[in-house]
Amino acid sequence: MRGVPRLLTYCAVAGVLAAGVAAPVALGAGLLSNQVSDAVDGISATLANSDQPLVTTVTDRDGNPIATLYDQYRVPATYDRISNAAKAAIVSIEDHRFFSEGGVDVKGMVRAALHDSSGGSTQGGSTITQQYVKNYLINVVDRNNKAAQYADSADTIARKLREAKIAVQLGQTESKEDILTGYLNVVEFSGNIYGIGAAAQAYFHTTPDKLDVQQSALLAGMVNNPNLYNPYTHPDQALQRRNVVIDAMVTNRMLDASDAETAKAAPLGVVEGGPDLPSSTCMGAAPDAGFLCQYAESYLEAAGFTQDQLATGGYTVKTTMDPGVSQAVKDAVDANVPTTQDGVANTFAVVRPGSTTHEVLAMVANRNYGTDPAKGETSTDMVANASDVFGAGSSFKIFTSAAAMETGKAGLNTPLPNPDGDCFTPPNANQYTSCYPVRNDGHYSNPISLRDGLALSPNVAFVGLESRVGMPAVLDMARRLGLRYSLNTNDAGATPDPSSSNTQYSQPQSQYFQDKLSFTLGDSPVSPLEMANVSATLMSGGTWCPPNPILSVTDRYGAPVPVKQQACEQAVSPAIANTLEAGLSQDTVSGTSATAAKAAGWHHADIGKTGTTQESESVAFVGGVDDYAVSSLVFADGRTPQEICPGTPVHLGNCGNGAFGGTVAAPPYFRAFTTILGNRPDIPLPAPDPAYLDARG
Template sequence: MLAGILVAGTMAPVAIGAGVLSNQVSDSVDTISADLAHADPPLVTTVTDRNGGAIATLYSQYRVPVTAAQIATTMKAAIVDIEDRRFYTEGGVDPQGMLRAAVNNSSGGNVQGASTITQQYVKNYLINVVDRGNKNAQAQDREDSLARKLREAKMAVQVSQTVSKDDVLADYLNVVEFSGTVYGIGAAAQAYFGTTADKLTVPQAALLAGMVNNPSVYNPYSHPDQALKRRNVVIDSMVTAHSLPAAYAATAKATPLGVVGTHPQTPPSTCMGAAPDAGFFCTYAVNYLEKAGLTADQIDTGGYVVKTTMDPHVSQVTKDAVDGNVPTTQDGVANTFAVIQPGSSQHQVLAMVANRNYGTDPAQGETSTDIVADASNKFGAGSSFKIFTTAAAMVAGKAGLNTPLPNPMSNCFTPPNANQYTHCYPVSNDGTSYPDPITVANGLATSPNVAFVGLESQVGMPAVLDMARKLGLRNTLATNDAGNPPITDPGNALSKNPQYNQPQSTYFQNLLSFTLGNSPVSPLEMANVSATLMSGGTWCAPNPILSVTDRDGKPVPVQQPACEQVIPQGVAATLESGLSQDTTIGTSASAARNAGWTRPDIGKTGTTQQSESVAFVGGVDNFAVSSMVFADGPHPAEICPGTPVHLGNCGHGAFGGTVAAPPYFSSMSTLLAGQPDIPIPPPDPAYLDARS
């Protein structure tokens, strides 16, 4: 009868007041009902490593969905007895209570309730699911008005005609809030009692049933007395409804609240809850998915399973290596380490770790930025950037491995696009033992500055910068010379300074210092430079995703950038050959000997002028690697070798070979133990000598 009255839009004897409202409501209910039918409740997204082991949970509402069969009889009885005793006999609304409230409210009396469980389900679904991102709509869902009641009533009738009573009850218990981020009975059972919904006892079920009326007021942690009283009211209601024998009620009411811990026991809701070796990887994977088209809200509510490429063994071994090199809480010194698996069709990221952990407490050595993926090394990767100059020279035919390069102790080079007022750029070698001239191959191993700035000047800055982009520095070169997005706001004084308002790809067009690596850089992208060379000159974006499946187990496509053949395979092989001497006779040879390292590999060290950053970029077998140690505190200073590595004024600062390379030798020795050596490819004769 009531359903017919609502559909007709009239409610005698208040046809003028309630009838108009009902007509207005009827115009929009069908659309809202469609939203209700198709809006999925937010679920927890799980991020796993490549073996399926969970590394993080992401959510805005902690919800563990359960079926009607997975909810204890005690819970069903408790919620029905306290909220809606006629639930199993009514048609979605309570005619007696609804008509009484309608007459009273339309005639100017106080707004009255009379909501059934089905109506409460509709209301909570609108608030917590359909309108969860719209505060204005949520306010309308909550307002004490007859229009809202009529809308809920009609929708409740529609629901009751298509959904069984047991499923309506389960749906209601899956969507309702239990305070904070805890939603649904499955999550509440776990968060408050460390159990599952099918095992809830009478006192536990009564406490949770009492909370849904007002989760804040009846929160057992913040308001235990009110929660206890409310729980006992529910128990009494169960007795009155003959769901619970009176003889048991006294025992149940004498039971302590029994909640676990000092707050609801929910898993962390962001990547900051990941293990120390997985936090940076997790946040990179999430950012990767967002760039691929998934929104942050979809990721936090979609109930996805995101299987990443993270190798838990590689990740833990490398984490142990950097922690052994620079302790997590070491003041002002970060040690990042990235490992990528080369390939012609994809570059899977295996590990992204640092001595720092991903979090919000600097006192515990935590940082809230992804210092492995971002252009976080503000001081640069030093002479490892000579890789770009060499590659550009080989492609242009300006030099090959055998090409002699002028290499005086010092020189002053004329920058590109100079005029009569331009000062030359002075460059000196660090040490006196370099030959003059020096071959490109010997230069890659021993790293003289003058020879490579001269080669860079010959090749030209546009070609060198383009080569850096091609080989891997895609995001790095889009940042400014502070490692941030270029500043374009005219209200910011820095927007007039090219160092801050231009991307590095533009800023360094006239600066020969680029090959000396004094600009901000992403550690992950430098590892991908090695991966590009080890993949025969094929660049692929560093990929952290193996698969994504939705809440129903269906695959979710993830759009990925296409791989590119950026340099000829012969150039890549020749450059690898040139980089194969660093750990034998080059700048990291001493550290390699100390570590007992004898494997064929590629490598290039880097050290900035004030030793505020040192780097080792290279690779062995199927591991492309970058290890960077740099000052990351508010008062950067010289990095000094030692146990541990530290900031200081040591006068003989750290070098890439002495401080950044050891974690590489340590971790790769462990990971490759018992594995046969894989030789470095021979050089292509076409690139041994200059061609122009």
């Protein structure tokens, strides 16, 4: 007798639905009736307003796809882009009365109720319309709510009645073609594959309009139990189920018997080693695109997009990546430091200067964006992050020079005291504070002009200048010119930890270095991307803009989506920016990278500043040419950092005379931009402003 209530309820439901009555109140089951009535209208509205999760496509600036982001791999297809074989297969096996019923198969429900009441295995009696409702609730509306998903599939009268009523409503408002299309686009085929379009690609490397009988039958058979009928994990069951579908197509007069036998004799024919899904993250991007893709994703999240929106919104994100520039730079860094070279990273960023935006054209490294260290991969964005924890060396003298010009302490012609060694009193010192000893690495003229100092990079002259300018002004200049993110990290390149008793970890660099004259020697963690943007600020007439990786975002319908961007700022006057560019124009001519430039046959007018940390654990070249601002940073990135040694390849070791910015970090720049620039005429550098050639006041 246990099945009698279920049977009576199903019979009542069948009667109500057959009569076209929308309200389940006619069943006379008060509480159940109220549950269903209260829920259905709200769910129907939710169904109508809930978009299916779609794949977001990330492209380069030319529109070429570089990555996909998704939670559910779905490639939607319209009715006319689904083969007749696929439609026939799904209707034959799932609901052969689909085109004649009204959303709910009353006969099927009664038959299921009679079968269930006799104690046999439970039969659903569900139509394709009902399955569409159920799958839409599970895979779309409630995809992030496990409890709700469980309720959507629970074997309860309330759930089935609710589902049936919504199906009736759909049957009255939607065409059969739209319902079948919607079902084929929402249903799961196994794993993370949703919809006939994604399944056609993943299992057969084809499109849904080209699915043949045996392919269509295999996919139609899977929807009943995607795991059991998975052709890779259960090929025998999948084959048997496929042939059952083919037989059903014959029974329903949608396939000739002779064609059916031919189809049943065919192998499964799925993609070898599949299913073949694209990566759902930027780690699937090409080696020259992964870091920029990840930076674009982070940039959009900072602009207000959620991770879920990006993974389900079906956006097209056109980035600023220049494929030609990116590939040339990637080739150059790989030639300098192989991808799997132990303990040595070579990052390279390229930013296009501008007064309204600084477009990021390339973000690459010898490392690739991924999860396998044995293949030279890293799962952090080492180009955007403050990943060079040893610092960019003397390239930080740019900040001291700019601050000195702005405060009037020095101009390009100003002679700077430059003995071989000196010991400087740190800021905020007391009688117990030791002086800060500094020595030059080599012999230079004493005094030396700021112009020659920028080219030859003596340490004593610049620490002395920094001491006279003052740390607040120098640190503020570093922030204004571009180190917005880096200076907010601590002296380990991480988010400051206020609970630490060590100021090296508890304070941001902007605070930690207020009393440390070593800052101008570049011994603090820094973002390679931000160093390229420093050059972009100078080359933009002193205008700072955030390094921007986004050209446009459009939604699933092709409509533009606005992206918030931090406003650009006039960081320094055009006069200071132009004068500092003039001061940086000799590095590749007579300065620290001149020998490497000559060896590379370099002849372009450019700006540059090299850097080398004390133990040669990091070397840098920061500069720019024409409308490209660049940074090339080579640094130790392993668990046991050591001195970096020049050679083929660049490597770690104890070479006695380690790498320098001019000998190891600059060559990838010369190699890449010789290719990028070709024979185009140079863009001349701006002339210095006479007001900043000498100290003032």
